[in-house]
Amino acid sequence: MPLFNSAPKSLCILRLSAIGDVCHAISVVQAIQAHWPKTEITWVCGKIEAQLISDLPNIRVVVFDKKLGFKGMRNVWKQLSSTRFDALLHMQAALRASALSFGIKAKYKVGFGKNRTKEGQWLFTNKHLPKSDSFHVLDNFADFARFIGVPFNIPKWNIPLSEEDQNFAASVIPDKTIIISPAASKDERNWIPERYAKIADYVVSKGWNVALCGSPSEREQHLGQQIIDSAKVPIINLIGKTNLKQLVAIIQHSQGVLAPDSGPAHIATTQSTPVIGLYAHSNPLRTGPYVDQDLVVSTYEIHIKNQNKAKLWGTRAKGSDLMRSITIDSVSEKIDILIKNNKLSDNKHG
Template sequence: MPLFSSPPKALCLIRLSAIGDCVHAVAMVQAIQRQWPQTRIVWIMGKMEAQLLGDLPGIDVIAFDKKAGLKGYLQIWRQLRSIRFDALLHMQSALRASVLSLGIKAKIRLGFDKQRAGDGQSLFTNIKVTSPTSLHVLDGFMAFAQTLGIQDLTPRWYIPTSTTDDAWAQEQIQNKPTLLICPAASKAFKNWTTTGYAALADYAAEHGLQVILCGGPSELERTMAEEICNLSQSNPLSLIGKTNLKQLMALIKQSSMVLAPDTGPTHMATAAGIPVLGLYAHHNPQRTGPYLCRPYVVSVYESLITAQTGKPVGELAWRTRLKDDSAMQQITIEQVKAGFDKLLQDFPAIKGS
C-alpha cells in the first residue's frame, strides 16, 4: 500500500551527490511534482550539485557544504527547525547524509532496503524502500516515489538553463552537428585513452560532425585535452576548464551526441534527450549507465568482472566494482567506432538528416 492516499503537505529529500545521481533524482522529484503539484519539496544537495540544480522549478534547494564541518550541519538544521515534514526521503547511503538527517523533523523516514543501503543508513530510517528488479540507480530512486504513492514513474527531466548560457552554447556550436567528448571522470581509472578519443574525434569528423571537448579545470583534464588535440587530425575545439555546470548543460542540450566514460555529463545528456555513447569498465552499466542509451554502451565490465571473480554478473552483489586500474584500456577503438555507427544508424538526426 502507498504511504499517502492524498498529497502530503511537505517532503524533504536528502541526496547530496554526485552530479549524475542528483540528475537521476530530478526525474523522481519531478514525477512527484506532476502528481502532487501543491506539495512542498525541500531538497538538500551538495554545493556543486546546487550550481546545476539550484533553480529547479518548484523545489526549495538547500546547498550543504560538507567542507564546513559541524557548521554546515547546524546551518541546515537551523534553516529547517520550524518545519515538520510528512516524510523524509533519505536517498544517500553515506554517513554524512545520515548525520544530516538527524536534524530533520519527519515521522516517516524512507531509506534503501538491505540490498542497496550502506554505511549504516538503515539505522536512520524506519521505512525500507523495496529495491526494484532493475539494477539501475534511477529505478532505485523511482521506488521511493512509488512507495509514497506516485503512479506515473516514467522518467522525464526539465533542467533549466538561462538565455545567456543558451546563447553562449549557440556561439560554440553554431547549429552544426556536434560530437561532445567529455573525456575525464572524477576518478582517473575510469578514463579511456587519449589515443582513443583522438581517433573517435577524427572518425566523427569523417562523418560530418564537429568535435568539442568539455570538462573541468583540473590539470589531468587539461593535459588530456592537449594530448587529444595534438593526436587528432580534425582540430577539435577544446572548452576544457572553460564552462561552469550551467554552460555545460546548455552545451549538451545543443549537441548531437555525447561520448564519455562513467561520469556526470552522460546523465546530464540523458536528461536533455541527447544520445550518449558511454564507455564502461569498472561499474555495471546496467546500474550506472546512461539510462536511455544503455543498449549503446561500450563495456568490458561483464567479461572482466567474470574473469576476476569467477562469477557471472547476475550472481554478484549490486555494487560490485572491477578492481583493475587499467581496465578502460581494454576498450578498443574499433568497439567505440562500432557503437558510434550504431547510434548514427538509430538516431539519424545526429547528422542533421
Template sequence: MVKRIQHHWPQTQITWVIGKIEYQLVRLMPDVDFVVYDKKDGKAGVKRLKATLADTTFDALFVMQVALRANLVSTAIKAKQRIGFDWRRSKELHWLFTNKRVKPRINAHVLDGFMDFADAIGVPQVATPQWNIPLETEAEAWAAKQVAEIGEFAIISPAASKQERNWLPERYAGIIDHMHAKSLPVVLCGGPGELDRRTADAILSHTDQVARNYVGKTSLHQLQALIKHAKLVVAPDTGPTHMATTVGTPVIGLYAHSNPRRTGPYNDLDNVVSVYDECVQEQYNKHWERLPWGTRAKGEHLMERISLHAVIERIDRLLTD
C-alpha cells in the same frame, strides 16, 4: 523523481538538500526550496543545516544515499517518516537512521531506485522519466552562438573523476579523426579540474582535428545547453553522460569499473561500450548476475580493454540511425 511528485502532487512543498556543484545545474527548477550542503564543511555544515531547518518537521524525509556520512547528515532533519532503502540495499548502518523502507527491488538502475521513494508515499507512477531542467537564457544564447559558428557537431567529455576511469587519450584522438573524416566536428568539454585539463592536453597532442576546446571554460548550464545541440556525446562514467540522456542527446558511455546497468545513462544503456562483465568475471570468478549489485571491478588499466574499433562501431551505428 522530483518532477514526478510535482506533476501528480503539485501542491507538495519540496525541500532538496543538495551538494553545491549539483545545485548549479538544477537551481532554476521551479517550486523547490534548495538547501545547499557542502560535504567538505563536515560538522560545521551539519550544524548550519540543522539551524536552517530547525523550525520544520517534514511529513517525509527521503534518505536516498546509504553512505554513513549521508546518514549522519540526515539526523539534522526532523521528519515524521524517515524513508530509506530496503534491507538488501541498506549498507553502513543505513537502517538505523530510518523508520520506513521502500519495497525491495533486485538489480535496479539508480534512477529506478530513487523512484521507489515516490512509490513509498503513494505518488502515481509515470510511463517515462521527465527531467526538464531549466537553463539560464544567457547559457542557451551562448550555446546557440557556438552552433551557428560550428554547425553540426559531436561532444567528447573525456575526463572522469579518477584517472583509472579515463579512456586512453590516443583512442579519443582516433575517434575524433574518424568523425572529422565523416565531416562531423568534435568539441571537447569538461570541468576546470587539473585532471580534465591534463586529459584534454593529452588528446590534443595526438590530433589537430578538435574543432573547439571548451574544457574548463563553461558553466554547467552552458555545458548542458551545448549538449542539447550535439549530434552525440562520448564520455566515460561521468556527469555529462547523464546530462545528455536528460535532454535526449544520444550518448556513448564507456564503462569498465562499474556496471552500466546500474549507473549508466538511463535512456542510452543500449549505446554503452562496456568491458565490466569480463572484468568482474575474471576478478571474482563469477558472472555479474551472481555478484552483489554494485560490485566494482578494480584496477588502474581496465579502460584499456575498450577498443577503438568497438567505440567507432557504436558511433557509426548511431550516426547511421
C-alpha cells in the same frame, strides 16, 4: 499500502551528490511534483549540485557545504529548524548524508531497502523500502516515489536553461557536433587519450565536429590537452570554460556525447542527447545511460568473469588499466550508429 493516501504537505529530499545521481533524482522529484503539485518540496544537496537544481520550478534548495564539516551540517539544520516534514526521502546511503539527516525533522524518514542500503543508513531511518529488484540507480530512486504513493513509469526532466546559456551554446557548438567528455571521477575509469584522439579524427572524417568538455581541474585540463596533441584534426576545447548550466546547454545543443561513467553522460540523458557510454569497472545496466543502453561499449562482463566475482548489484571490477580493453573499433561502430540515427531522425533542436 503506500505511505500516503493523499498528498503530504511537505517532503524533504536528501541527495547531496554526485551530478549523475542528482540527474536521476530530478526525474523522480519532478514525478512527485506532477502527481502532488501542492506538496512543498525542499531538496538538501551539495554546492556543485545546487548549480543544477537551484532554479528547478517550485523546489526550495538548501545547500550543504561538505568542506565545512559539522559546521556545514549545523547550517543546514538551522535553516530547517522551524520545519517538520511529513517525510524525508533519504536517497543517499552514505554516512555523511545519514549524519546530516539526524538533525532534519520529519515524521517519516524513508531509506533504501535492506538489499540496497549501506553505511548504517538503516539506523537513521524509520521507514524502509521493500526488498528491490530494481537494477538501475534511477529505478532504485523511483522506488521512493512508488513507496510514498506516486506512480512512476517513464522518467521525464525539466531543467530550465536561460536564454543566455542557450545563446552561449549556440555560439560555441556548431551543427553536427559530438562532445567528448573524457574524464570520469577517477583516472582509472578514463579511456586512453590517444584513443579519444583517434575517435575525434574518425568523427571529423565523417564531416562532423568534435568538442571537449569538462571541469577546470588540472587533471581534466591535462587529459584534454593530451587528446588535442594526439589528434590530427581541430578540436573545440571547452574544458574548464563552462559553468554547470552552460555545460547542460552545450550538451543539449550537440548531437551526441561520448563519455565514461560520469555526470555529463547522465546530463545528456536529461536533454535527450544520445550517449555513447564507455564502461569497464561498473555495470552499465546499473550506472549507464538510462535510455541509451544500445550505444554502450562495455567490457565489464569480461573483467568480472576474469576476476571470479559474483555479478551482484554494485559489484565493481578492480584494476587500473581495465579501460584499455575498450577498442577503437568498438567505439567507431557506435559513432556510425549515432550518425546514422541522426540522419534518419528529425534534428532534435529543429
